[in-house]
Amino acid sequence: MKILVPFKSVPDPNDATFAGEAASASKSVINPFDEIAIEEALRIRERGEATEIVGVTIGAPSVDEQIRAALAMGVDRAIRIDDARALDPYAVARILRAVVEKEAPHVVIMGKQAVDDDSNQVGQILAGLLGWPQATFVSSIEFLDNKTRARCTRETDAGLEVVELDLPAIITTDLRLNEPRYVSLPGLIRARRKPIEVLTCDQVGVNVRPLTTVLAVARPPKRPAGTRVESVEELITKLKQEAKVL
């Protein structure tokens, strides 16, 4: 079974620049939810159910470091679609569709959302474009019937749901699916020998323009410094009038 794992290079959510707190250039990492997807693909392979794991990302050569990290975790080979534009989920999903059509995986596993954009759309759009079954916010995956079906547990607002999908399908991962492995230098060294294929949109046969434009980005107002209150009445007054939260 071949698994395709799309992943995105995002600013490190642990870095101060993520919240706009520091001016220095921020570090990039693999989107944490995509990391979970990669980890799941690795575990599926470790159980003997998958034979090839292919990673794909879209970006400029600067994202090669994240590709190396994915290869270091255990992804067999990776594709970078060379496109430095600011894309939106609309465009990303259509580019990924072209890659899916080229690679013909049995299942696509990816993070439910990117922690910088937080749109939570790409997997679902991709499923719609391909006409494939989808399972989103998945916390467990099981393959049945000689890997023709997948049984997935989904995390919903009300609790858990179990659905079954015919393969090929799209699965997006939620936080509780697994904890990704830590990769240290030896893994990175081994990853150096794994291939990265660089393709343009043309080469995969897609020509798409993003439909979303970001006009401005701003930080929300800062939290006021802590105040000690002396009584329950004072607390309630402040919560009502100052904080406007009651």
Added chain:
Amino acid sequence: MAESLVLIEHDRQQVKRSSLHAITLAQQLGGEYELLVIGHVVNKISSSLVSLGATSVIVADDPALAEPLADRYATVIVEAVRKSGAKNILGTSSTFSKDILPRAAALLDAPMVTDVVAIEQMDGSISYRRPINAGSMFAKVKVEGERRVLTVRAAAFETPAANAAPCPIVRFDVDAESLPNGMRFISREERKSDRPDLTEARVVVSGGRPLKDKETFERLVGGLADALGGAIGATRAAVDAGMAPNDYQIGQTGKVVAPELYIALGISGAIQHLAGIKDSRIIVAINKDPDAPICQTATYFLVGDLYQIVPQLIESIRRA
């Protein structure tokens, strides 16, 4: 022809109230709007929606739609959109709408904006404000295209008024045979709580070790949470001591929450716990130790005996 179509969510028994907030956005966007209900045996649900100012409540009722399978629901939404001619397809952010609406957007070849918290109308075009970077920043975006799909953050839009003249309920014919068949619903396990989900709640009340035992924890932490309509959280110490189940645990190795109001009862504020709450808008700490680390992070802190303060607090809130 309606301008907007709003997807209403329900749990097969009644309407999910937060999904109504998208109607307010429809009202802000202007023009007529219709409501869409998809499911099976949804008469009562549909009837409850007639006074929300829509021009009609469109109902797609079929056994094949008894469970919210994204492939089927997205197909139905697309058909409903084509019939209604709506340009804006709206929903309130939830796992339901997030699962289904992007797929519908794909089928409509439309862009989608998630978690809209406000709109701005500027010379003929509309921009949408939405959170990015885990809510630490906000982006103002605009989209192109004939149609667009939008989901709103419930907390950012008011509940719509329900005093309009009743509108008709229009049944929508579903060709069950032509619906996709690649997904099957197997089972569901729902949390039996009346309280909101911890990670989505607007208010979270959390307790630490000083709450002594399960009964006291439920009485004080649960009592205050209920008075505020909030969810309950706990520190690892409290969970380990058996005072709360482990899915209440908040912190670096538990859940990360970012409510509007986080109240920490008897929590010292170890760095591992703070990691789980640092993005809360307002943090209130009630503790007997004025030097507890959480007092530095809290917006307000009250030093004193929990067992006296919390009942007082619950009483005052109930009275207000």
Added chain:
Amino acid sequence: MTDINNATREVFGNIAPWMRVVFFIMIAASIAVLVWQVVSRAWLWQKGRQGGFERDWRVWVQRLAVYAAAQKRVHKKTLGALLHLLLFSGFVVLTIGTTLLAIADDGPYYFHHGWYYLIYELTMDVFGVAFIIGCLLAMYRRAFKRKPSLGHNRSDWWLLGVLLSLGITGFAVEALRLHYTQVQPGLARWSIVGWLIEVNLLRGIDVATAQTMHLAAWWGHAILVAVFFATIPVDRFLHVITGPLNIAGRPERPMGTLVPLNMEEVEQTGRTGVHRLADFNRQQLLSLDSCMECGRCEDACPATATGKPLSPKAVVIDLRNLMSIGGEDVHRTIRDETLWACTMCQACVQECPVLIGHVDLISDMRRDLIGEGKLSGPPAKALQQIGSQSNPYGRSNSERLAWAEGLEVPTAESNPTFEYLLWIGCAASFDPRAQKVARATVQLLKNAGVNFAVLGKEETCTGDPARRIGDEFLFQQRAHTNVETLTRRNVKKIVTPCPHCYNTLKNEYPQFGGQYEVQHHSTLLAELVEVGRLSNSGSNGDPITLHDPCYLARVNGEVDATRAVVGATNDPHYREMPRCGKKTFCCGAGGGRMWFEEAPLQRVSVLRSQEAIATGARTLATACPFCLNMMTDGMAGTPGGENVKVLDIAELLLSRRMRTSR
């Protein structure tokens, strides 16, 4: 009149020449068996990587003298220690004695007579008795005490049986010899035990019968000797050979240090740490065979004590068994959870009488796990954060001085001519509880007029957690960066409140070119108190005890300064914990465990808190930010702990000064 000068004995007196030949052949055969068995084991050791042995013969001599001859690690107030000393001393003396006899007999000069002979006889008898008592105590302990960590192999009774029989037949032979050779009582008395047996049991026997009995006893003894030689390599008894080999051969290295990995080697082999048995070095494989299975490491281990799947003894024995069956993959016999459970407190290493390095074995296997991507969850996050934010807490490194707000702390930038560099450490920089220690230390140093500075944002994690968890490369990255900074800032003296930083800066940074005079804050504070630059106002009457941090007390041997700072000697309310000083008991945070989750019923900190509470103390002083965190947590989770204040020695000293300055 007894003729002392002619006092002697016939050697092989009753033994016909042909019997002597048979005897020598038998012994030669059994020694051959012994040698063959030892060589087969050595063949297994040589499969390891080359080297790892101590090269300096003077170190061998010193170690053998201290640990093998003087049995330094064995000394304890236990039955086990006593019986081993008896067995060991008895055995050694008897062996030396027999050797001397052989030399006298076969050598050019016969010296086995006169006073020498008589004292020889007495000595041999006394030690023979000691030997037998040792055997009996061992049997008693094995039958009735049944300490689980001792291990109960089938071979143990067999061994003890052989040894006891050797002892008994030895005396039987002596007694019978005295009888049939009719030695004069005046001289016979010197062979006291044989003489007593002879006098009380053998009087009535005629010489001929005695001779026959002697022959039988002699052959019994001889056969037992042969059996004994062949039996030495069986199970735990092999330690009589391998023990001294390991004691001599173990590389000389400070206790708290780990061996750096070579980047080039890793690039070539793609391997970090130990995956197959052959990845251990030869000295490590030898050490596996030197284990006597005494169980002292297990008894001292905090992981074992809290029910975790780790016993240092089991690690050694399991690896040894793997080696015996020719197995390769260490991870099939040692589980990942076992390796992660170690706090690297070094208690096992400290206890081991044959100087096995359990922590190195575990660390080598951890390095392999990291290399294979087998770590996930909170500890993985901590390592990631060390990599991206230069500290395991994941806070922005620009917040390094957040703790100093309002304090006016001199930095290397603002005070470039500082004498001491105060290295705060990540815990005291970011953990709110430990930040108070940083503040207290700074206040004390300022009050004492010490010329110091902090690095501020230039300080980054020493990398200690990365090294202990097993990511040697992350550690080396940090080390190189920090050495560069310290060199650039011209740092000569470092003082730090964290024993882990202390240990790494002092003992491990030299591996990367960083050589500094490093002090833990306890020694500097103690010095300042002693010369009067800081006053110690003494106790406030509260019962107080001290928890010695592992990496300060055990690993670096520092126990006095902390006590001096809390004024232990002058305080009638000060009491020691049962496990104190160098024999301290871990708080549970070492070995990177600070970032692992511990199941509620397996908290090392709770166990240690119980111990502290039992002393009746209301204040627990400690000198490590991790211990501070763990013990505060532990006290909160233990009945009786609510009344115990946990404080760093700096906080304690500061509060006492503030009390009197009013």
